[in-house]
Amino acid sequence: MRFATDLPPQWHATVSVGGMMRTVLYALVPALLAHVWFYGAGILLNSGIALLAALATEAACLRLGGKPTAPDLFDGSALVTAVLFAFCLPPLCPWWVTVIGMVFGIGVAKHAYGGLGYNIFNPAMAGYVLVLVSFPEAMALWPAPDIGDLDYLRPDLAATLHYCLLGSLPDGLTIDAVARATTLDSAKEGLGLMRTMDEIRTRPGFGDFGGAGWEWVNNCIAIGGFVLLLRSVIRWHTPAAVLGGLLTMATLAWLLDPNTHPSPGFHLFSGGAMLGAFFIATDPVSSPTTARGRLIYGAGIGILTYVIRTFGSYADGVAFAVLLMNVTVPLLERWTRPRVYGRAG
Amino acid sequence: MTDPIAYDAQPRRPAWGVRTPLRKSLSTRQPILVAPPPPLVCISLAQCPGAAARATVAPGQRVLCGEPIGEPTGAGRPRFHASISGQVTHVEARLVAGLGAPVPCVVILGDGTDQRWPGYPPDPGADGRSSGDLQAGLAAAGLLGLGGALFPTAHKVHTATGAPVLLLNGTECEAYISCDDALLRERAASVVAGGRLLLAALGGQRCIIAVKTDMPQARVALYNALQACGDPRVVMSVVTAKYPAGGERQLIELVLGREVPAGGHPADVGVLCQNVATAAAAADFFLRGQPLISRLVTVSGGGVARPCNIEARIGTPVSDLMALAGGYQREPRRLIMGGPMMGVALPSDDLAITGATSCLIAATDADLGPAAEEMPCIRCGDCIEACPASLLPQELLVAARTVNAAELATLGVTECIECGACDYVCPSHIPLTRHFIRAKAALAST
Numbered sequence A: 001m002r003f004a005t006d007l008p009p010q011w012h013a014t015v016s017v018g019g020m021m022r023t024v025l026y027a028l029v030p031a032l033l034a035h036v037w038f039y040g041a042g043i044l045l046n047s048g049i050a051l052l053a054a055l056a057t058e059a060a061c062l063r064l065g066g067k068p069t070a071p072d073l074f075d076g077s078a079l080v081t082a083v084l085f086a087f088c089l090p091p092l093c094p095w096w097v098t099v100i101g102m103v104f105g106i107g108v109a110k111h112a113y114g115g116l117g118y119n120i121f122n123p124a125m126a127g128y129v130l131v132l133v134s135f136p137e138a139m140a141l142w143p144a145p146d147i148g149d150l151d152y153l154r155p156d157l158a159a160t161l162h163y164c165l166l167g168s169l170p171d172g173l174t175i176d177a178v179a180r181a182t183t184l185d186s187a188k189e190g191l192g193l194m195r196t197m198d199e200i201r202t203r204p205g206f207g208d209f210g211g212a213g214w215e216w217v218n219n220c221i222a223i224g225g226f227v228l229l230l231r232s233v234i235r236w237h238t239p240a241a242v243l244g245g246l247l248t249m250a251t252l253a254w255l256l257d258p259n260t261h262p263s264p265g266f267h268l269f270s271g272g273a274m275l276g277a278f279f280i281a282t283d284p285v286s287s288p289t290t291a292r293g294r295l296i297y298g299a300g301i302g303i304l305t306y307v308i309r310t311f312g313s314y315a316d317g318v319a320f321a322v323l324l325m326n327v328t329v330p331l332l333e334r335w336t337r338p339r340v341y342g343r344a345g
Numbered sequence B: 001m002t003d004p005i006a007y008d009a010q011p012r013r014p015a016w017g018v019r020t021p022l023r024k025s026l027s028t029r030q031p032i033l034v035a036p037p038p039p040l041v042c043i044s045l046a047q048c049p050g051a052a053a054r055a056t057v058a059p060g061q062r063v064l065c066g067e068p069i070g071e072p073t074g075a076g077r078p079r080f081h082a083s084i085s086g087q088v089t090h091v092e093a094r095l096v097a098g099l100g101a102p103v104p105c106v107v108i109l110g111d112g113t114d115q116r117w118p119g120y121p122p123d124p125g126a127d128g129r130s131s132g133d134l135q136a137g138l139a140a141a142g143l144l145g146l147g148g149a150l151f152p153t154a155h156k157v158h159t160a161t162g163a164p165v166l167l168l169n170g171t172e173c174e175a176y177i178s179c180d181d182a183l184l185r186e187r188a189a190s191v192v193a194g195g196r197l198l199l200a201a202l203g204g205q206r207c208i209i210a211v212k213t214d215m216p217q218a219r220v221a222l223y224n225a226l227q228a229c230g231d232p233r234v235v236m237s238v239v240t241a242k243y244p245a246g247g248e249r250q251l252i253e254l255v256l257g258r259e260v261p262a263g264g265h266p267a268d269v270g271v272l273c274q275n276v277a278t279a280a281a282a283a284d285f286f287l288r289g290q291p292l293i294s295r296l297v298t299v300s301g302g303g304v305a306r307p308c309n310i311e312a313r314i315g316t317p318v319s320d321l322m323a324l325a326g327g328y329q330r331e332p333r334r335l336i337m338g339g340p341m342m343g344v345a346l347p348s349d350d351l352a353i354t355g356a357t358s359c360l361i362a363a364t365d366a367d368l369g370p371a372a373e374e375m376p377c378i379r380c381g382d383c384i385e386a387c388p389a390s391l392l393p394q395e396l397l398v399a400a401r402t403v404n405a406a407e408l409a410t411l412g413v414t415e416c417i418e419c420g421a422c423d424y425v426c427p428s429h430i431p432l433t434r435h436f437i438r439a440k441a442a443l444a445s446t
């Protein structure tokens, strides 16, 4: 009897890029639900727009590059980029902002560098930073979380859609009625006005550690992160180093003077720290491959996040920190090459 | 050490490696099946790497089972023996299992009597003989490393003479293969006796028999055999069931905590490695006068009706063994010799087995899993974690694709043991190992 042959190995673990991406998406579901619970359906709308823009850009780039579209288009990486990008956007966000971010993230940050596997910068962060510096006012519009705060109106789906499509709220609603600064913004602004953290924290919107509502989204993101760890999609090194770096800086400063420095818990549970640690910094393509490299890379993101939050002109620094550390990856990889087995030093 | 027989109470945990499905119990449900002498054998005279042996028989000549038919062409080369009694019909180049090109072979048509050649009398006092005598005996027996490398045992022992530790490898880390497990379960005494003989041949001080955590029956059998033997120099060590814990260098690292230098040999760290089956074959030769004419072969996979371990004569056609295991079922997709990681896919089942044939897998789609399309490397680093040689497979891949010889050497492609662990875990399904095998060959030829 005759048989077909192939070179070894003859079998393969049941893992695939698509499978990893699917797991990442499942892990984001709890956070998505929490987001919808506190902030309404805006994030779903933004995710959908981002996904359409991401797929269209990806298809166009693949076609321009003369590559087959089918396998690469549906490997799930564009979907993950789109959803992570949507997590960074405020729930009230004009559609063109979303589209511009994704066209830049996928088209320039990903495909101009050669497509999946070759990009230096995290596409979602590149897209987000572009819209953040281009449309700072649009990025600062967070609706109040639904936590029983009666001063603010919650925009319903119709209002969200109206804002998304036209860039303005329906008659009778003003921006001030539905949105306000994030807690990171409030803290930064308050500290700039020489208020103490205790005074600042009495303002509505602050929860136990970070922003009320947003804390819960962050808890869910952390749960998703643990799912990724358990399913071996990510390793512990990067998230531990990001959170460790941020916590170390925040704790030192806070111990020096708790009045002028937000608490470590506030840093951890505000803004993009959790998302950055578990879902952004762990993007395999734009982070180091070695264990030691990942520790340095993660610590760098954590420390830079703190530095930018504290001294920079933006309230949050995760996205900038990630992009800055992305640049160091080739260098980190060279430095942290493991010793080849059997070779001296 | 509380237990004199256990070298190391704690199973060693490797940081590298992969956990694969093992599927060993498929073939260990039945005792070893001793195959009757087959009607025809085709014995390769070039089983181990290097020059082939010179045939000392001619077509038409009658040979007895165990009679020498091929003499070594140089120092350290092995001798080959007829594995059945009968008449030589051909001395010619033929394809055998596991090799891509035809090699010199002796074909014997059996007479069914299985009459033994009387030239090797049993020697019950062998373990009192000198190391030189025993090494000469190993050479006469035509012993080859039965773990798969088929390196001539006499030569390997000779070059390591005086190494204090003899490490007997019974770890069998590849999936499906269970012939060493079966050997230890049923013939542990033989392994222990052979271990003592090899230790005497080596002039060493201690023999460590390494087994795996997932072989409980074999461990009990070995424990009992060690107790019965009572030689305090022979002990057992248990390592974690992870692939490729059974690689020579990897096992030395796990059992002894020693690192074999790159380009060096285990003897450089005072160790000689041999497979447990080789030890049993040494005992067969000295104590029963039987040279290397048979070996245990695992026949397994979803494509064969009754998976089992068969004691088969060297040179038996694969199809005979498949028939003994109940024949094919469910349309096997591949016929693999060896394990699914490092094994070769055979083009046909009419090839004859060699000493390297530890396992034959009739693999169905369910055994191997679906094939998937190759994607770009996403730099996940899983291959780095898996690599037992601490290499960076994803960087080696770039260097191999751009044929950058200097970078390949710096990154250590020569230390790649071609285990396939990196391939196995790669989510992008990149065939890394074959790139490295090719790159190593290219580097070696320049």
Ligand code: SF4
Pocket: B386, B387, B388, B389, B390, B391, B393, B415, B416, B417, B418, B419, B420, B421, B422, B423, B432, B433, B436
């Ligand atoms: S095949 Fe080579 S590179 Fe891949 S894991 Fe094995 S030793 Fe490492």
Ligand code: SF4
Pocket: A289, B376, B377, B378, B379, B380, B381, B382, B383, B384, B393, B394, B397, B422, B425, B426, B427, B428, B429, B430, B432
């Ligand atoms: S496992 Fe595959 S995808 Fe991951 S780094 Fe290695 S080669 Fe790249």
